[in-house]
Amino acid sequence: MSSFMHVVFLAAILAQHQIGVHSFISPQPTIPVLGRSLPPSVVSSNVVHCRTSSSSSSSSCLRMKKNRGERKRTTKIMSKDGSSEDSAQIAAAVEQLQIQLESTDPSSELDDIAHHNYPKVILQADKLGRSAHAQILRILPKPKPLVSSTPEWKRLQRHAVENIQSMHLRDMLQDTERCHSMYAEHDGVYFDYSRQQATLETMDLLYDLANKQELMPRIRGMFNGEKINFTEDRAVLHTALRASKDQAGTVFVDGMDAIAEVHEVLDQIKKFTEAFRSGQITGYTGKRMRNIVSVGIGGSYLGPEFLHEVLKTEATGINSSLGYSLRFLANVDPVDVERTCADLDPEETLIIVVSKTFTTAETMLNARTMRQWLWDFMGDDIDVVRKHVVACSSISATENVKAFGVDTDKYFFRFWDWVGGRYSVCGAAGAVPISLLYGFDLFEKFLEGARSMDQHFLNAPMNKNIPVIMGLLGVWNSSFMGYNSRALIPYAQALLRLPAHIQQLDMESNGKRINRFGVEIDYPVGEVDFGEPGTNSQHSFFQLIHQGQTIPVDFLGFVQSQHDLLMDNEKLSSHDELMANFFAQPDALANGKTAEEVRAEGCPEELVLHKVFDGNRPSSSLLFPQLSAYVTGQILSLYEHRTAVQGFIWDLNSFDQWGVELGKKLALDVKEHLMEARNNEVGDHEIIADNPATSRIMNYYVKNSRDAVRGGGSSNPVVTSATSVTRKTHKDFFPPQIHDLGGHSGRLS
Numbered sequence: 001m002s003s004f005m006h007v008v009f010l011a012a013i014l015a016q017h018q019i020g021v022h023s024f025i026s027p028q029p030t031i032p033v034l035g036r037s038l039p040p041s042v043v044s045s046n047v048v049h050c051r052t053s054s055s056s057s058s059s060s061c062l063r064m065k066k067n068r069g070e071r072k073r074t075t076k077i078m079s080k081d082g083s084s085e086d087s088a089q090i091a092a093a094v095e096q097l098q099i100q101l102e103s104t105d106p107s108s109e110l111d112d113i114a115h116h117n118y119p120k121v122i123l124q125a126d127k128l129g130r131s132a133h134a135q136i137l138r139i140l141p142k143p144k145p146l147v148s149s150t151p152e153w154k155r156l157q158r159h160a161v162e163n164i165q166s167m168h169l170r171d172m173l174q175d176t177e178r179c180h181s182m183y184a185e186h187d188g189v190y191f192d193y194s195r196q197q198a199t200l201e202t203m204d205l206l207y208d209l210a211n212k213q214e215l216m217p218r219i220r221g222m223f224n225g226e227k228i229n230f231t232e233d234r235a236v237l238h239t240a241l242r243a244s245k246d247q248a249g250t251v252f253v254d255g256m257d258a259i260a261e262v263h264e265v266l267d268q269i270k271k272f273t274e275a276f277r278s279g280q281i282t283g284y285t286g287k288r289m290r291n292i293v294s295v296g297i298g299g300s301y302l303g304p305e306f307l308h309e310v311l312k313t314e315a316t317g318i319n320s321s322l323g324y325s326l327r328f329l330a331n332v333d334p335v336d337v338e339r340t341c342a343d344l345d346p347e348e349t350l351i352i353v354v355s356k357t358f359t360t361a362e363t364m365l366n367a368r369t370m371r372q373w374l375w376d377f378m379g380d381d382i383d384v385v386r387k388h389v390v391a392c393s394s395i396s397a398t399e400n401v402k403a404f405g406v407d408t409d410k411y412f413f414r415f416w417d418w419v420g421g422r423y424s425v426c427g428a429a430g431a432v433p434i435s436l437l438y439g440f441d442l443f444e445k446f447l448e449g450a451r452s453m454d455q456h457f458l459n460a461p462m463n464k465n466i467p468v469i470m471g472l473l474g475v476w477n478s479s480f481m482g483y484n485s486r487a488l489i490p491y492a493q494a495l496l497r498l499p500a501h502i503q504q505l506d507m508e509s510n511g512k513r514i515n516r517f518g519v520e521i522d523y524p525v526g527e528v529d530f531g532e533p534g535t536n537s538q539h540s541f542f543q544l545i546h547q548g549q550t551i552p553v554d555f556l557g558f559v560q561s562q563h564d565l566l567m568d569n570e571k572l573s574s575h576d577e578l579m580a581n582f583f584a585q586p587d588a589l590a591n592g593k594t595a596e597e598v599r600a601e602g603c604p605e606e607l608v609l610h611k612v613f614d615g616n617r618p619s620s621s622l623l624f625p626q627l628s629a630y631v632t633g634q635i636l637s638l639y640e641h642r643t644a645v646q647g648f649i650w651d652l653n654s655f656d657q658w659g660v661e662l663g664k665k666l667a668l669d670v671k672e673h674l675m676e677a678r679n680n681e682v683g684d685h686e687i688i689a690d691n692p693a694t695s696r697i698m699n700y701y702v703k704n705s706r707d708a709v710r711g712g713g714s715s716n717p718v719v720t721s722a723t724s725v726t727r728k729t730h731k732d733f734f735p736p737q738i739h740d741l742g743g744h745s746g747r748l749s
């Protein structure tokens with residue numbers, strides 16, 4: 001039995017009998033269970049439950065037992081009814097466990113399992129109170145050492161200080177061998193990392209660290225469906241979303257053939273898309289639908305929106321979307337509703353509610369608002385919802401989806417708990433809105449591009465593997481060079497929403513402080529990701545990047561534009577003009593400009609220092625053929641895997657997001673306060689929040705917004721319907737004329 005199982009067992013007994021470890025006394029007569037000696041009363045009052053199934057946990061138990069040469073059957077012990085038990089006897093049992101634990105060979109596989117389950121053990125122990133917790137921590141084998149204490153990590157630290165910090169990129173870029181080595185290519189993607197503050201030795205040291213961290217086996221584990229998101233007990237299979245149909249039968253999660261499932265849903269989406277786009281599916285009043293509003297937030301919005309922005313100007317996308325429109329409604333701000341549907345005709349509009357949980361407060365309020373909007377125009381009939389609302393959600397939310405009024409037989413597209421929200425654009429979250437607008441075939445091209453990069457990631461050796469190198473350089477810059485921000489600058493207007501998507505993808509994934517062994521880390525992880533398209537960004541925040549802080553940059557450029565222009569009398573095409581900046585910026589950042597160079601230009605002495613650029617600022621350049629659906633899939637996969645690599649090296653679970661929960665919970669408390677204040681007719685209700693500052697600002701808000709919410713005062717509350725805030729006005733007001741569409745001093749009238 002592993003130490004982990006011992007402790008869970010111990011925890012279970014302590015919990016059931018509500019005793020503290022301080023009550024332990026000396027051993028009593030015992031009987032053997034699982035190779036351990038337990039007092040008869042403990043054995044008789046606890047269920048002896050034998051698991052012989054083939055589930056992974058059972059088989060690992062069997063393996064452990066075999067290793068120890070013990071009985072064939074795996075036995076798990078738990079309290080049957082929590083009835084009172086002689087604490088002395090229980091204490092004796094626990095003591096036996098301790099003795100056995102202490103005799104366990106720390107290098108054995110059993111301890112390894114305990115290490116990997118450390119967080120679960122701690123969780124369990126936490127429930128038992130302080131002294132039991134402390135006792136369990138004492139007997140539990142120590143967690144794996146932090147990666148920062150490994151020789152591989154320390155070598156990199158020394159290398160950064162002793163070698164790299166005394167080098168300048170200006171000189172490094174003159175090293176021909178280095179420049180020719182520091183690039184990689186795959187399927188039209190050209191990756192140049194010669195402007196990173198790294199040498200070939202740095203890369204070798206990073207590969208050593210990657211090997212130490214078992215990077216490639218862990219990547220394979222992710223693709224194979226291992227439950228690496230252990231805090232939620234989930235596999236991480238966004239790669240299955242773009243696996244080809246013939247890969248069905250190769251990846252299973254809890255007995256489910258993941259790839260077959262994915263293709264079942266894709267086929268369903270394809271069929272629905274064809275029916276929608278051929279006019280077979282119509283709205284409640286029989287009109288063809290041509291407007292699509294996708295309601296969702298976070299991962300249920302950012303990925304699909306970034307993809308939509310790309311396809312808007314892509315040749316096939318332009319043609320296939322003619323006559324249709326797609327908008328996204330994410331923010332719970334009612335102004336976002338107004339901006340989304342003010343000029344839409346509800347009879348021609350299909351609403352897609354994208355929410356994995358189907359409980360996210362913002363999404364559900366927006367969904368209800370859009371449903372009301374439909375009802376306001378077409379009548380309060382459930383069939384309006386059945387004909388105009390589609391849901392993309394997790395199977396476990398089916399009942400909620402049904403309760404909302406969605407036709408779950410035809411208008412429901414499922415996803416699974418083994419795909420996190422921010423990794424879900426290749427599933428129904430992206431497939432439904434994008435296919436409805438652009439046709440399913442174009443969406444498939446996006447999947448194919450992602451698949452190509454997935455295969456490269458899975459199979460290419462580390463020193464040729466673009467996402468691996470990008471991830472290792474991320475670790476290098478963040479943990480060893482001390483740069484805690486990084487910028488993503490696509491020289492493609494159509495990628496304007498890529499930085500926002502990557503921001504969520506990476507910051508929600510690696511913004512962590514506890515490693516996978518449940519231990520607080522002592523090394524910097526996670527970067528602040530931000531970006532804007534070039535050249536706009538150059539005229540915005542590049543001042544800081546050139547002369548202020550050092551912020552590693554990823555420059556993304558394209559060999560061919562989606563739409564190039566060469567006007568009469570212009571010497572270069574507009575795309576060449578754009579790309580001149582793509583090539584110039586990385587060198588400007590790397591080389592900088594010395595005082596001598598500035599003086600040589602005749603600069604007045606008092607301005608020389610102002611015009612000096614230190615340079616030595618790292619960047620990578622990624623060059624792609626042309627921004628298509630396929631290439632967008634490659635870009636997506638590249639960045640998803642960069643994030644995973646960094647998480648693996650840092651020993652994080654990159655696939656949960658507990659950090660966003662606190663804000664959600666506090667918003668609920670605040671809502672309670674607001675409801676009390678709003679329901680108070682007299683208007684003298686004073687909010688007493690968690691602290692005086694919050695009480696004060698909330699009371700200020702309530703007092704000053706009372707009229708806006710109530711319209712004509714408490715005796716005349718304004719009854720608002722969605723129609724009053726959203727209306728199909730624009731086409732009724734052409735040519736433009738004087739009109740009053742609202743904005744009545746903040747009142748909703």
Ligand code: F6P
Nearest residue numbers: 298299300355356357360421422
């Ligand atoms: O903001 C936290 C989060 O849980 C994201 O991870 C997720 O993408 C988003 O909320 C939306 O969640 P859902 O798809 O369940 O509505």
